[in-house]
Amino acid sequence: MHRPDPRGGRPRVDDRVCFNAIVFVLFTGIAWQHLPREVGCSPATAHRRLAEWQAAGVFHRLHQELLRRLNTAGRIDWSTGVVDGSHVRALHKGALTGPSPVDRARTGSKHHLLTDSHGIPLAISLTGGNRNDVTQLLPLVDGVGPVRGKVGRPRTRPDKVLADRGYDHDKYRRELWKRGVKPVIARRGVEHGSHLGRERWVVERTFAWLHNLRRLRIRYERSGELHLAFMLLGCAVVCQRKLAE
Structure with missing residues (x-):
């Protein structure tokens, strides 16, 4: 559906049509120029709407x-x-990439x-491939809430956080305690046997769900914000599926 543009010129493509086109790209991983005409939205329009909505915080609000x-x-x-991190290849370099x-x-x-x-995604972030996982521990914890939906104060973070040896830094343990979050982090140099893997596998499964959305398997966007938009939309897809279970 095309609504008249009060400024004149071609009518504005309906937001729902553009959203469906963006979701189509997310699921299939196709290049913008290969977007089928049957979708009802040109590649340029869908790409432009993706950028506009990300700048306006639409995908973050959808996830929330x-x-x-x-x-x-x-x-x-x-x-x-x-918490965990996962590498993806970036074909065209750009912001928030690295060796x-x-x-x-x-x-x-x-x-x-x-x-x-x-395995419900509470928060997600994007960095260059050479960034240490632990640098995103606090931004992820701080980036959760507030999540409303219950009587009383909205939740903003989990009670405890599980992480592997890559997050073994006492500085970050102290910061988590300050936030009222119990750190359960494997220590380097200690024999395997913490059994954290029995609980941590859920985040790896969620990464698998996200990376089954083909646009997230490999990063094609030069713009870090546009790739983050797809990441947030992917989190929304996982949440919607969980809601439908």
């Missing part, structure tokens, strides 16, 4: 609204958060994720 609905339904486990230490120094980015114990 779905978290609110999950919280209302009692589906979020606030007792436990799980990946796990991919022969090829240019890449890192997706950083905080989930609850069910």
Whole structure:
């Protein structure tokens, strides 16, 4: 549906049509120029609307609204958060990219994720591929809330956070305690046997869900903000699926 543009010229493409086009790109991973005509939105229009909505905070608010609905339904486990990072290759470099230490120094980015114990994505961030995971621990914890949906004060963070040895820094443990969050972080140099893997696997499963959305498997966007828009939309997709279970 095309609404008349009060400024004159071609009518504005309906937001729902543009949103469907963006979701189509997210799921299929196709290049913008290959967007099928049947979608009803030109590649340039869909790309421009993606940028406009990200600048306006639309995808963040969408993710927050779905978290609110999950919280209302009692589906979020606030007792436990799980954090991890995952590398993706960045084909065109751009902002928030760097040489990946796990991919022969090829240019890449890192997706950083905080989930609850069910794998519901609570917060996500994007950095260059050479950034240490622990640098995003506090931004993720601080970036959760407020999540409304229950009587009383909205939740802003889980009660404890589980993390692997890559997050083993006492400085960050102290910062988590200051925020009222119990750090459960494996220590370097200690024999395996903490059994944290029995609880931490949920964040790896959520990464698998996100990276099944093909636009998130490889980063094509030069703009870090546009790739982050797809990441937030991916989190919204996972939340919607959880809500429908």
